Amino acid sequence: MPQFFLNKRLIILLVSIIILVALIGFSLNGRKTVTWPEQFVKDTVGLGQTVFHQPAQYVAGFFQSVSDLKRTYEENELLKSKLDRYMQLEAKVKALEDENKKLNDILGKQDSLRKYEPIQATVIARNPDRWHEVIALDRGKVHGVEEDMAVITAQGLIGKIKHASQFTSTVQLVSSLDRTNRISAVIQADTPVFGLIEGYDEKKGALMLKRIPNEAKIKEKQLVLSSGLGGVFPSELIIGEIIEVEPDEYGLTQIAYVKPSANLYDLDHVMIVKRSMIADKNFDKEEEEEK
Known part of the structure; x- marks a missing residue:
């Protein structure tokens, strides 16, 4: 009896192997048609996908639309709040402009140190040997350019017109080491502090703001602007921000190192500014002789 069951199991195993091999061979055979069970399964699955896919897409699209909405x-709420703040700021600016106009009318004052007319220009040349000194522009006297006009970019002050010919001009950069290259500046603080930009520290990559009173309380990251008192630049042109402060060599005044706001290495399009209030050139010459 045990021998019979053993032979029976062996026969079943052999038959199973034969059937399995036959099925494998049948599935590997390059058939051009499928059997009706396969067709039934494929059609059933395809119908199910068709039936459920479209509603699923609608549901997913609905939730996506809700999320987008x-x-x-x-x-929209954020933009409305920003628009409200912008309108408030615009109203304040308009009120200040009206108030300033009324005060100027009362005083009979027509000009302002901060007023200027811009002249658009493009940098056409830059000498590698004098990279920190000068650049050349495609605007000259026929375009209204004159010597000592300030030159700026959208970021801040970069220099002044050193020479002007008929169709081109040369700009002396604020980083020029020329001892006559000076800018009357003011540090923006609760109490304005005045000084002179004299010189450029190449190691620090910063302008040197000198003649600051020893008692003046100044600190890093304070903004430095043109004061308009030097007779060349209009007031309130951005020069840069303070990165370091130290006493001068005699300990009588302070020196502030100012990182220029404008990128002096990447200059392409600039603006030449024509100051509305013209300085007294005789006064400037007398001041230069005294110094």
């Missing part, structure tokens, strides 16, 4: 609402 919520995000749009939030962005």
Whole structure:
């Protein structure tokens, strides 16, 4: 009896192997048609996908639309709040302009140290040997350019017109080491502190703001602007921000190192500014002789 069951199991195993091999061979055979069970399964699955796919897409699209609508609402609220602040700021600026105009009318004052007319220009040349000294522009006297006009970019002051010919001009950069290259500046603080930009520290990559009173309380990251008192530059042109402060060599005044706001290495399009209030050149010459 045990021998019979053993032979029976062996026969079943052999038959199973034969069937399995036959099925494998049948599946590997390059058939051009499929059996009806396979067709039934494929058709059933395809129908199910068709039936459930479209509603699923609608549901997913609905939730996506709700999410987009919520995000749009939030962005709209943010833009409305910014617009409200902008309108408030615009109203304040308009009020200040009106107030300033009234005060100027009362005083009979027509000009201002901060007023200027811009002349658009493009940098056409830069000498590698004098990289920190000068650049050349495509605007000259026929375009209204004159010597000593300030030159700026959108970021801040970069220099002044050193020479002007009929169709081109040369700009002396604020980083020029020329001892006559000076800018009357003011440190923006609760109490304005005045000084003179004299010189450029190449190691620090910063302008040197000198003649600052020893008792003046100044610190890093304070903004430095043109004061308009030097007779060349209009007032309130951004020069840069303070990165370091130290006493001068005699300990009588302070020196502030100012990182220029404008990128002096990457200059392409600039503006030449024509100051509305013209300085007394005789006064400037007398001051230069005294110094």
